[in-house]
Amino acid sequence: MEDKTEQAVYEALPALLLPWYAENARDLPWRHSREPYRVWVSEIMLQQTRVEAVIGYYNRFMAAFPTIYALAEAEESRVLKLWEGLGYYSRARNLQKTAKQIVDDFDGVFPDTAEALEKLPGIGAYTAGAIASICFECPSAAVDGNVLRIMARITADDSPIDLPATKRKIGAALEKVYPKGRCGAFTQALMELGACVCTPKSPGCTACPVQTLCAAHRENAVQSFPVKLPKAKKRVEERTVFLLRCGGETAICRREETGLLAGLWQFPNCAGALTVEEAVRWAEEHGVQPVGLFRSVHRTHIFTHIRWEMIGYLLDCAAKSADFVWAGREALTEAYALPTAFRMFLEDI
CATH class of the missing domain: 3.90.79.10 (Nucleoside Triphosphate Pyrophosphohydrolase)
Known part of the structure; x- marks a missing residue:
């Protein structure tokens, strides 16, 4: 394929990714509903945690707290016990803190924009974008490590993905091409591509639906991207x-x-x-x-x-x-x- 400008590459993504996602999306329990409470809980659990590990926790959590009201009213000790083993326990505390705020301030109804969601405890730009796009069809990008890796490879962008400016740049470029009425599917397609195909160590380039767009693949330099800042020693x-x-x-x-x-x-x-x-x-x-x-x-x-x-x-x-x-x-x-x-x-x- 002939080289395209970076913007043209972004614009070509939805047409390639959406049909692929429709055929290849994993059957995950939180994808059975676009109810904001369920999407929110899943996104918080999935931070720093493998999908396979989250499924059991998610199902048990939903059985114990099927609604945001149930979570808001629960004893903190029970919330923490059901979180045991997931780590980063501040996530669980912030879940309950946010649940109480949504119940008290919004009558149990989630705000429907990324900007409003990001003001809630424990909800950062990525989670806000995921909820807003999946649940409310807003053209709000959810840019995590998977998405940064995908876009760095596709565009052969050597900007360190650890830098906030890189994340903002990629998010802004994606938001320009979000397909109206398919925003949630586009967000999840990007997530799926990074989780299942464009993986960190062994990317499945031969099965990639956007291989024809990928500058890193064309240059035989997939493992050179993304670029990261040197890690501090533990x-x-x-x-x-x-x-x-x-x-x-x-x-x-x-x-x-x-x-x-x-x-x-x-x-x-x-x-x-x-x-x-x-x-x-x-x-x-x-x-x-x-x-x-x-x-x-x-x-x-x-x-x-x-x-x-x-x-x-x-x-x-x-x-x-x-x-x-x-x-x-x-x-x-x-x-x-x-x-x-x-x-x-x-x-x-």
């Missing part, structure tokens, strides 16, 4: 986790209300990698009367900017200190929301 933190058992129950406590994993339940822990003797002394100082080390384990958990290297000490104790809440196995798995960094120790208890 900070490594050592932590000691105390798995304190007494009378068939295990000690847990809440994290502080600010900072990493704010307000969530955890096993008691402290900074640094303590020796066995230091760990026993720590437990004694917290009033649990340790009587023996059951075992020690090592676990690693990676956050966005930090890697925790954790040594866990399983200590049998003779006293239940009031410093902690003591919970049995059933309560730990069903009542308390433990983030993955600590939930990975459950199998060791």
Whole structure:
């Protein structure tokens, strides 16, 4: 195909993508409805999370909170428990905060423009664009990593996709070509292309519906795009986790209300990698009367900017200190929301 101007490339996208999407769209539970509540929940869950992992969470969440009113009225602890394992728990808190605001300020009806949606807690430009286009047929682009990668490759654009200016540029160009009455399908077609065909490491160029438009494919340079700024090295933190058992129950406590994993339940822990003797002394100082080390384990958990290297000490104790809440196995798995960094120790208890 002969070279086209960048704008002409954008203009050609809908005619190629929409028929392909109609034939190849995955059957995902949140695509069964264009009801804003369901689309919104799915989009928040899908942030930083694989589709395959989200499906089960989404179905359980919808069964527990079938309406925005149900979510607004729910106990936060139940919301967090159903979110357990998805990570980025501020997403769950913001979901409920937004649900309450929509119920209180808008009588349970979602705003119908991206601009208004973006003013709600936890809804950024991408999520606002997705809801506005899918639910209300607004020509509002939803530009995430998938879309940035697709457009960088198609246009051989070497602008770093980490830069807000790059995202704004691509979003503005897309919004000019959104097809009237097919805005939601176009947004989802772009998402689908990035998730299933134009993938980061092994793009399926031979099956790509827009291959004829793609400058990177023409130049045999698909793996050269998108361009990203150099990543900052993750900070490594050592932590000691105390798995304190007494009378068939295990000690847990809440994290502080600010900072990493704010307000969530955890096993008691402290900074640094303590020796066995230091760990026993720590437990004694917290009033649990340790009587023996059951075992020690090592676990690693990676956050966005930090890697925790954790040594866990399983200590049998003779006293239940009031410093902690003591919970049995059933309560730990069903009542308390433990983030993955600590939930990975459950199998060791």
